Amino acid sequence: MAEVPHRNRLLAAVLLAAGILAAPAAHAADPIKLGVLEDQSGDFALATIGKVHGIQLAAKEINASGGIAGRPIQLVIYDTQSDNTRYQQFMRRVLQRDKVDVVFAGFSSASREAYRPIVDQLNGLAFYNNQYEGGVCDSHVIVTGAVPxxxxxxxxxxxxxxxxxxxxxxxxxxxxxxxxxxxxxxxxxxxxxxxxxxxxxxxxxxxxxxxxxxxxxxxxxxxxxxxxxxxxxxxxxxxxxxxxxxxxxxSVNVGQGYEHKRFPPPTLANMYVTTNYIEEVDTPASKAFLGRWHAMFPHEPYVNQEAENSYAALYLYKQMVERAHGSTKRDDLRAVIAKGDVCLDAPEGRMCIDPKSQHTSHTIYLAKVNADHSISFPKVWPDIKPYWLGDNGCDLTKSDPHTQYTPSSPPPKG
Amino acid sequence: MWRLLEGPQTLGRGRWFWTGFVVCLGIAAGYPVFVDGYTVGNTVYFFDWVFMALGLCLIWGYGGALSFGQTAFFGLSGYGYGVLTTDFGAAHGFTLLALLLSVGLAAAFAALLGYFLFFGRISGVFLGIVTLSVTLVCERFMSQTAGPEWHVGAARLNGYNGMNAMPPLTLPWSGGDIVLFPDIGLYYLVLALLVLVYLALRMLVNSRFGNVLVAIRENPERAEMLGYDVRLYQLAAFVIGSALAGLSGALYTSWGQYITPSSMGLNAAALPIVWVAVGGRHDLTATLVGTLVVLAGFQALTIYGSQYALVVMGALLVATVLLAPRGLVAGPVEALLRRRRPGSAR
Amino acid sequence: MASLLNLLYQCGDSFAFLVLSALGLAVIFGMMGVINLAHGEFIMCGAMVTVSVARLGLPLPVAIACGALVAGVIGIVLERLVIRHLYGRPLDSIVATWGISLIATQGTLILVGSSLPGVGTPFTSVSLGGNSYPVYRLLLIAVAVALLGALYLLFNVTRYGTVARATIALPHMAEALGVDTGRVYSLTFGLGAALAGLTGGLYAPTMTIVPTMGGTFLMEAFATVVIGGTDVFIGTAPAAAVLGVVKALATSWEGQLIGQVALLVAVIAMVRVLPRGVSGWLLQERG
Missing domain, CATH: 3.40.50.2300 (Response regulator)
Incomplete structure (x- = not known):
């Protein structure tokens, strides 16, 4: 019992190494460097290890089919140990030392607020692939997680x-x-x-x-x-x-910490959760995605919404770079986003980046936990938009306040 | 006065030591030229923490009072800097004044708490637990200040997510302030502060005050019988050490433009103790070197050791305590000195 | 009437949590002067073993006993390897046990994974005056009281207890009288670890089982031990009673945050009034 997850990680490391080593042989072009700062140990590890795996899976797939605009993806991964100071240190490191083109970073909102001043100051671009309380209006950050x-x-x-x-x-x-x-x-x-x-x-x-x-x-x-x-x-x-x-x-249980798998039934019976993805989603796209996932990570305990966000985010990034003719400059990518049609048919369904807030629209699934902790979906809402920031005056195509707003302190009017 | 730079309470004396000191200083001053911006900024980050370690070394190593709550002063001062600079801006070098004010705030809080503790004759393990409780109360309290009602002036405390985007340190200059982002400018400022604090602390512990402090550590009853007010000396050491923790807090906040309640939590509170214990708590130089080594070592482990980093860190701590109880730095140096001077007692 | 009953239950519930959190730490601190920062990890170990054994199909009490036993054995081994060398250096033992706690937490994450599936809470609840009270939590209160009694008997009636107290009071004298003090220290540390494991086992059915779960017990444990002072048998029960009442009252008055803050403030205030803890004060009163 004790050895399985350990071997799983070893296998993952070998596969990853194979993926990375194989890529440069196939492509002569300089790699696109992608920094990954996620909590692989400490309090949050449970929900975030899958995010790293999602990025690794997407990178392997993209590299196998020719990379981004002909350039392979190279991952630079650090373990932030659920510690905000590690985010500060490693965000500086990926941007200044490793000179990555883009960073996928952060689980807790505190960690995002810890690295955001550094991304702004060093002029980087970060994807925050997490469900959160909403409100970040910052041109340096693209959010692919669901918001309230x-x-x-x-x-x-x-x-x-x-x-x-x-x-x-x-x-x-x-x-x-x-x-x-x-x-x-x-x-x-x-x-x-x-x-x-x-x-x-x-x-x-x-x-x-x-x-x-x-x-x-x-x-x-x-x-x-x-x-x-x-x-x-x-x-x-x-x-x-x-x-x-x-x-x-x-809005947090099941989709993030897969409590229905961890707690004995019927502890969570009669719980209703809205999430943009969980592994029980029963569409052909989702099943194919899960099949590819389990081929690479056979012992994954659960594929949660953040894991899918992270996977999809890399494909969104690929699309943006390719439509910007291979440029990884933030301004060029934002010019693509400003067109308002950066969309992807992700495992969950269609998702699009909103130019005003740089948040993402989602298919929202209503997941019901049954008495035996199986999941059923009484309702699905396609294309639910992240409207609050845009409706309240955050428009990143016009101004860039680098601020997180909340319902009780909305953007200034006018 | 300069002769207090060396004495019975500090390791290192004579021409060799000071030559080494100057060489180290020279290397430290010259090295930003040869490395990239990341390394410079990262080194500033390490330096930022050393002040808190030196302060704890004074309180614990010299004064014999283990404070487990230095992070309370670190956090208070960090939030102080954040609130002041957010409310009053950064113009005309106000950030430097804000730095001083927040250190003063930490010192005042330490004086209040220290009075309560030392004049209440709380000592030993109990002192550690009470100071730990204080820092945890601060953490719990700040964590729930997310609502709009928690603000000082225009500055929102912003709860568990932490305050961010306060201005970094600035130097007033003709033709516009110089903004000290974590790069060469800030590096030299913090390095200068560090050298200053280190030398001043050396003089302090070799002075009469330091000797009395050590006497109290060795035997409080004896010191009291000799007519010294133990409480006053311990309180003074506590205030100075906590002010240094405050300096660390304000510098850290300006470095990352961010301060969070978790910098006052249990894990954060344990770290200074680890740095000081690993270096060797009985000596300032050992603490200084030890802190830098542990910070850099743990960071390197996290970068290259992946998930085993925390395991290796734990093993290192246990090994240090078992194999080098006087500290990884101080232990070997003291052993070497004893070999060279077999007659000396220390 | 119902609200009085409620309050009584809340106080009892807090009391049980404080006592069970603290006992292992109190034995090790009170008898040996070692501050065990790895206390929470012994609790975690007990909980993990308990759920693993219970999921094999054995009855829960047996599983809990296994949890306590494994934690105790690990405690004895650790004492031999590490703690033994740190007697008389309480501050160093803080650093060492913190290191052990780092190794244990992260090692468990690597070996076992990020969580174990739990076992459900046994028994249902009883209804009284419009409120329901979970039977298992009432049982925990009883267990806490019983454990206090059992420990009192162990240290005051049995031969091990007498020898242990002699060893703590005057180690050299005990040694001169032929007591194997090393063995006594080992057993005492093992006992403390086993008590922590027992706590983990008892609370395992009510909590999520993750490597960092020990942390949630730590603050309460330290608070109780500090207020209790060095004499475990005299101090722990009144300390837990005082803190339990403070916490339950504050929580029902203004919510969980105030409950937590009140607990910590009570600790600071009590230490100021009774610097040597409740037991120090009681012993002094007794003369």
């Missing part, structure tokens, strides 16, 4: 129609949780429902007796669980043991 308006404007109206109008939110007590809770609050109000409770849990808390009692007292129809991190994930087992059976909605 994509996940909540679909999930909450659907759930309220089905289960009722009383909503209780428990959320991690930091930026992601607070901003997501704000989104929930606003949408519930718009839809004519009301909040019967809202509670914020500090990161790292693993004991939930009090919270569970509070929820029991409030009798909500819907419970939004915006909990983050492995410690807070203990909530579900404890709530189940306490006999709490309110339908749950979430």
């Amino acid at each position: 308006e994509q996940q909540f404007s679909t999930l909450i109206p659907w759930m309220m129609q089905k289960f009722g109008k009383n909503v209780y939110t428990i959320a991690a007590d930091y930026n992601f949780g607070q901003i997501s809770a704000e989104w929930v609050r606003n949408i519930v109000k718009q839809q004519g429902g009301h909040m019967v409770g809202e509670e914020f849990i500090p990161l790292g808390v693993s004991q939930f007796s009090q919270t569970i009692q509070n929820i029991q007292k409030a009798h909500p129809d819907i419970l939004m669980t915006l909990l983050v991190g492995t410690a807070q994930a203990s909530y579900y087992g404890q709530a189940h043991a306490a006999g709490l059976q309110v339908p749950m909605g979430s």
Whole structure:
């Protein structure tokens, strides 16, 4: 039991080495260098190792079919150890020492905010391939993850129609949780429902007796669980043991930390999640993608939405560079994005980059966790746009504020 | 006064040592010319942390009081710098004033906390745990300040994600301020500060103050019987050391234009102790060298060791404590000195 | 009535968590003066062994016992290899055990992977006055109390306990009387590690099993030990009781964050008032 994942990584390393070594033999051109900063150890490793694998898979495929504009991709990978200072160090390293053309970086929002000043200062280009709380308006950053308006404007109206109008939110007590809770609050109000409770849990808390009692007292129809991190994930087992059976909605669970695979059923039964991809998605494109993935990484525990984002991001980048006639300069690539038709038929379905915010539209799947922890998809919304930044005055084609906005501090008007 | 540069409390004396010192300084001053911008900026990053290590060396190595919470002062000062420069801008070299003010803020907080601790006669392991609690309270508190209600002037504290995009240090200059991005300019500024702090600390520990501090470390009751107010001396060392932690914090913040609550968390709090212990906590020079070696070594391990980096780091720590209890730097040097001068006691 | 019952349950729940988090650390610190920063990793080890054994089909109590046993054995080995050389250097032992904790966390990630599937919480819940209380958590409270009692008996009634206390008080005298002090230290460290493993096993059904899970116990453990002071048997229970009440009250009053902050502030305040912990104060009062 103990040896399998270890061998898996060894195999992955060998395959990667083979991929990289084989590539220069086939192409005489200079490689396009791609920096990868992801947490392969520490707290976040669980959800992020797959992102690295996704990039490696896409790089192998692209290199096997002639590279980007005839140039092979060379990966420069660092392990950031779930540590913000490592992001600062290695972002400088990939941009100044390795002189990469583009960087794929970051899991937590804190890590993104740690490297963003450095990317801005050293004039780099970064892809942030993660679902997050939204609001980054910065021409140096392209976001391929889903944002709250994509996940909540679909999930909450659907759930309220089905289960009722009383909503209780428990959320991690930091930026992601607070901003997501704000989104929930606003949408519930718009839809004519009301909040019967809202509670914020500090990161790292693993004991939930009090919270569970509070929820029991409030009798909500819907419970939004915006909990983050492995410690807070203990909530579900404890709530189940306490006999709490309110339908749950979430934007982070299942799609990121594959809790339905890790917890014994029926802990997560009756949970509804909006995600732009999970490996259960049952389309031909998704199945073919999974087949290629498992051929390269046979022991992958789960392919989550961030893994697919990272894979798709490399193909988006390839398209941008090739349409810019092989240039990897940020201005040339942004000129391509400005045309508004950088789109890709990804494993999830069609995704396009929005020129105003440099965020990505997605196919949003409503995943329902059944009693045996299998997944069914009661609803699919194609082409859900990341509208909030653009509607509120962030337009990167006109100005570049290098700022993260939130619903309570939106871009200045005018 | 200059004779205090060497003495019983510091390793290294005589012509050989100072020749070596000047050679090292010369290499440090000349080397940015030969390396790329990344290496220069990265070296500044290492230097930024050394101040906190030297401060802890004074408190723990010389004063015998283990503070596990130096990162609280690091963070406070970092946030201080962020708030001040975000609110008042960077014009006319205000950033330098902000640097001083935030170090002062850290020192004032240390004086308050230190008064409470040392005049409450809290010592040993308990001191470590209380200071650790303080830094963890700071971390937990800052982590939940994401909402718009948490701001000082125009500066949002921004919770767990951290404050960013504050201006870097600037030098006022005719015809426009010079912005010190992590490159050669900042390198020389921080190097100069480092040399200054190092020499000043050498003089401090070899002065009467330093001797009393060491006497307290060796035997607090005896020092008290001799008429010294132990609490006052420990408090003074604590304030100076914490001000240096504050200096590290403000420099780090201006270096990366970023400060986050996790820089006050448990892992961050343990790091200074590791640097000081590995180098050799009883000596400033050993701490200085040890800190730089550990920082560079751990970074190299992370770059080349992939997932085994943390395992190797842990093994190194255990091995150091077992095989070189006086520190990886101080231990061998002291052994060498003892061999050369068999009569000497130390 | 219902709300009083609620509060009682919350206090009991916090008390159990604090006691179980702290016991292993308290034994090692109180008896040997070693601050074990790898405490959380012993807990993690106990939890991992417990779920692995339970998934083989053995009953949960057996699995938990296996978790405690494995953690204890690893503790004894570590004591022989590392800790033994650090007696009398408590500050160095902090560095060494932190190193061990790094190795354990990352080593587990490499060998076992980023998480293990959990086992469900056994038993259901009982309803009382409109609220339901999970039986397993009520059981944890009982186990915490029972463990405190068992440890008291172990150290005050058995021969090992007498010898151990003699060794701690006057090691040289104990040695002169023919006690194998090395063995006593080994056993004591093993006992502390086994208690940590037991805690991991007990909480394993209620938590996600990941290599970093030990960290969530650490702060509470340290808080309880510091407030308790060096005498484990006198100090730990009242310390956990005080902190449990503070934390439960603050949490039900203003939410989880205030609960956490109140816990840490209580630690700082208590240390200021009782610099030698509850046990130091009690012993002093007793004369």
